Amino acid sequence: MSEKIKAVLKIFAMLIAAVLIFAAAFICWLTFTEYKPAPSEPIEIEGLDPQILEKGKNIRLLSFNIGYCNLGEESDFFMDGGENIRNGDKELVQKNLEGVLEIIDRADADIMLIQEADVKSTRSFNMNQVVSLAQSTEGNSAFAPNYVCGFVPFPWPPIGKVESGIMTLSLFAMEEAERISLPCPFSWPVSAANLKRCLLISRYNIEGTEKQLVTVNLHLEAYDDGEGKIAQTKMLWDILETEYEKGNYVVAGGDFNQTFPGAIDKFPLKDPDFWAPGVLSEDDLPRGWRYVYDDSLPTCRLLNKPYNPDDGSAQYYVIDGFIISPNVELLSAKTLDYGFRYSDHSPVLMEISLKENELEKTEK
Numbered sequence: 001m002s003e004k005i006k007a008v009l010k011i012f013a014m015l016i017a018a019v020l021i022f023a024a025a026f027i028c029w030l031t032f033t034e035y036k037p038a039p040s041e042p043i044e045i046e047g048l049d050p051q052i053l054e055k056g057k058n059i060r061l062l063s064f065n066i067g068y069c070n071l072g073e074e075s076d077f078f079m080d081g082g083e084n085i086r087n088g089d090k091e092l093v094q095k096n097l098e099g100v101l102e103i104i105d106r107a108d109a110d111i112m113l114i115q116e117a118d119v120k121s122t123r124s125f126n127m128n129q130v131v132s133l134a135q136s137t138e139g140n141s142a143f144a145p146n147y148v149c150g151f152v153p154f155p156w157p158p159i160g161k162v163e164s165g166i167m168t169l170s171l172f173a174m175e176e177a178e179r180i181s182l183p184c185p186f187s188w189p190v191s192a193a194n195l196k197r198c199l200l201i202s203r204y205n206i207e208g209t210e211k212q213l214v215t216v217n218l219h220l221e222a223y224d225d226g227e228g229k230i231a232q233t234k235m236l237w238d239i240l241e242t243e244y245e246k247g248n249y250v251v252a253g254g255d256f257n258q259t260f261p262g263a264i265d266k267f268p269l270k271d272p273d274f275w276a277p278g279v280l281s282e283d284d285l286p287r288g289w290r291y292v293y294d295d296s297l298p299t300c301r302l303l304n305k306p307y308n309p310d311d312g313s314a315q316y317y318v319i320d321g322f323i324i325s326p327n328v329e330l331l332s333a334k335t336l337d338y339g340f341r342y343s344d345h346s347p348v349l350m351e352i353s354l355k356e357n358e359l360e361k362t363e364k
Helices: 003-032 090-107 129-135 227-245 356-363
Strands: 040-043 059-065 111-118 140-152 160-170 176-181 198-205 212-219 249-255 290-292 320-324 328-335 348-354
Touching (some): 040 140, 059 090, 059 249, 059 320, 111 212, 111 249, 129 160, 140 176, 140 198, 160 198, 212 227, 227 249, 249 328, 249 348, 290 328
Parallel strands (some): 059 111
Antiparallel strands (some): 059 348, 198 212, 249 320, 290 320, 328 348
16 A cells, blocks of 8 residues: 555544544533423513402413524425525514514413524524513513523534523513423433423412412424323323312413314325324313314414415414313414414414302302
8 A cells, every 4th residue: 555545544534533523522512511401490580560360350361382483484494394494584583573573462462372482593593582572561471491502413504502492471460480391202412402391380379369370381392203292291281280289270371292182184184204293182181171272273384395375285283272271261262363474383362261169269
């Protein structure tokens, strides 16, 4: 072997060694900087000192996954079979954010459960959506992170820095807010750069009673093998039933990443290669509890390509909605149709009342 070939092989070996050393160092950095939230953490409540929840008042709740304001009608996403990690530019994100804020304002809800709100992420051009959302509401706000990573290295080009989570806005005074960690279905090293799903629990005192309204904001697992959603849903139910047994009024809402009973028949899977949600079952409901959803319209679209409602190929789902406890009366539920203009999800608006006979039990 000539000296020239030996020199080339030596350089090649050195390059491979350098790549391996860099990769090992990067994985170590991800591991040591991994976001590791506690099982339960108090969340700071910010904003004004709003009104106390009055007994007998009807309550309007909105659930809305805003898709970090970069998953609107122009967008696709690589995990859904699309091509992009982020879409457009900062102006596109700003346009979508302004649209989201307008939708929230028009909904005129008392409590808003928001999912996929970014604080400072490469995918949303470092726009602080949490601050914009908080400033849009004359009330309380609480934010619970569920995706924090200094640099997500996949796919290519990589996702980059992510800081995102779920957020509850309220015109009623929050007594306290709490982040509850959900089971993570991913193992190391994937877990180091993946979501840490959670529940955001907010408590509201009810004027003249010792009971509370408890809301649970959620965004369950999406791209797992199904076991993650099952474990997270079981933990959700344990918490809901515990709160109800205390005598509280309980509402859970958000993006379940599972379709509600009957909705799969209205919006069937068009292609077996498409992402398929889990399926919630009426049989899993404890006595008196109910799912609340509107399956007259889809609440989510697949991001395999930009949205074109006219070509008939869009894949739809109904995966956003609520669960209410037996002492909560449903007055109405409606999916708000904005044509997936600003997000891949549609907001769902629900109006409820707290059953008077249950409130009276506290007073006697």
